Amino acid sequence: MQQYLNYSKEWLERHGAIHTAKEICQQPQIWRDLLQLLSQRQPQIETFLTPLLADPNLVIILTGAGSSAFGGVALAPWLREQTKRNVYAYGTTEIVADPLQYLSTHKKTLIVSFARSGNSPESVATVKLADQIVSDCYHLFLTCNPNCALTDYAHQKNNAQRILQLVLPEGTHDLGFAMTSSISSMILATLLLLGGIDTHQAYDAVMKIATICEHQLLNWQTITKQLAQKNHERVIYVGSSCFTGIAQEAALKILELTAGKIATRFDSILGLRHGPKFMINGKSLVVCFFSNDAYIHQYDIDLFNELEHDNIATDVLALSGQQSTHKQILSVDCHLSDCWLIFPYLVFAQMLAFEKSLSFGLTPDNPCPTGEVNRVVKGVTIYPFHQI
The missing domain is CATH 3.40.50.10490 (Glucose-6-phosphate isomerase like protein; domain 1)
Structure with missing residues (x-):
């Protein structure tokens, strides 16, 4: 009988918990799959990142909303210490509300966007604001959903020198309400891409x-x-x-x-x-x-x-x-x-x-069935930003 966290699949389905339980348990295998994905994409990754990371003045901003933002908060201090680079973590929710406090017009900047759905209004708005405000701006999209607004943006721009999108392994696009596989995999991808860790050492550690x-x-x-x-x-x-x-x-x-x-x-x-x-x-x-x-x-x-x-x-x-x-x-x-x-x-x-x-007798896959809080944020109006 298939089990997750010592519950049967049937029990979890009855209690609205199957997706969350499965997505927590699948993470170790997802991380192994991620190693393979990055190995397959290595030529593209190196072509994009190597010249950027060679610039000691490059500003790197890790950004996302909710869990995606907190992943950046966890990594930024470690990356800053280990790589001696200018790495910062700001929420898209902060950047969108007051972009000039977080984006520097004349500093070469790499925006690393963490996005499970790739459809959060603030995620898309941050990317557009960065391109509007920063004169020399580059984007690394770490997404879990291949069919999303960030993918559309990358295709629209069609500029491999400015945008690299990595869609993380299948399964990272969590079906449960809470981010589990998605956030751990985005953190791991960032660590492997920007951490300056030797390939063999990274493989052994993962x-x-x-x-x-x-x-x-x-x-x-x-x-x-x-x-x-x-x-x-x-x-x-x-x-x-x-x-x-x-x-x-x-x-x-x-x-x-x-x-x-x-x-x-x-x-x-x-x-x-x-x-x-x-x-x-x-x-x-x-x-x-x-x-x-x-x-x-x-x-x-x-x-x-x-x-x-x-x-x-x-x-x-x-x-x-x-x-x-x-x-x-x-x-x-x-x-x-x-x-x-x-x-x-x-x-x-x-x-x-x-x-x-x-x-509490809740259903982890959807702890708010009445819809006041949603898996992908709704109800956000994005206003045009007019730079003075």
């Missing part, structure tokens, strides 16, 4: 992470189900470096899949004490994403110990790439750079959000 996540998809089922049955009214995710953006994404997953029944918050490890700690009460779950970096890890441990000593939250939990005997620290046994820990941490957050959704 294969290792895929195997680790397949194991954790089985290993974490018990704890995520147990946590889902607890009466948490608030869930707070915290992390530093790459993991502030992942904490933001994890908080969104809970909020989305429980249709707002659980209040969520994210912050950095050091930022939590500066007021947001008031969010923690006797019905809270706090999840810390630990760094593998020895310097950062000192701050992770300090906060974790403090939260345990406070004894306010119902549960305080940590995910770590390092082995630990502490029963509240879940080890994923990964000693790679933090950028690779992103993927098991995402999987855990997705699994927990899925179980929390079911615990």
